[in-house]
Amino acid sequence: MNEKERNDYFYVCALIEYIARETRNHRGDIVSAIGEAGIEKLLYDAEVNHCLSFEQVSDEVIEYYKIHQGDFDTISGCNYSIPSFLDIGKLYSIMIEDCAKKGEEVKELMKIFSSFISDEISDFNTDLYYQNPDYLEWSYREGRLLE
Template identity: 80%
Template structure:
């Protein structure tokens, strides 16, 4: 993966996290609404969209893909410091780079965001986000949190 591709994945993962927080949805729901082709379009446009605010791009994506308001609020009930959407986007982009076969990164993005690990990461009342990324990746690959 080139440095530009890394930045594009970081941007798109951060955008997905941002949209999910704004619309109070599971991250998997956001990815399902956008779909494979939409994810590929967002990755293609990422270099240009970097220049725009996350708010603007979020509004455009929500409108284009008809993303509805949900009830999965991971922020307001959190008792601890919430990692920024950029911090979470970075975690996802690292997971994609580490777990994806070459040329299948967009597909891996969808798999990760629609897997159980996404809701686990989004539970900011746990310390999962702060765990070693290798532990999170191994748990994702095993399909459950490892003891």
């Protein structure tokens, strides 16, 4: 992955996290609603969308893909400081780069956001987000949190 692609994946992952928080949905529900072609379009548009606010792009994506409000609230009941959507987006983009085979990055993005690890990362009442990224990656690969 070159630097532009890294930036684009980081942006799209952060956008997915932002939309999920705004709509109170599981991250997997967001990528499912957008679909593979939609993710590819967001990646294609990422360089231009960087110039816009996350709020504006989020509103447009929510409207275009008809993403409804859910009840997966990871913010209001949190007892600890919440990592920013940018921090979480960076984490996901690193996992995609480390786990994806060349040319299959979009499929891997969808798999990671739809896997158990995504809900685990979204539980901000745990310290999972602060764990070593290698731990998160290998837990994802194994399909369970490693001991």
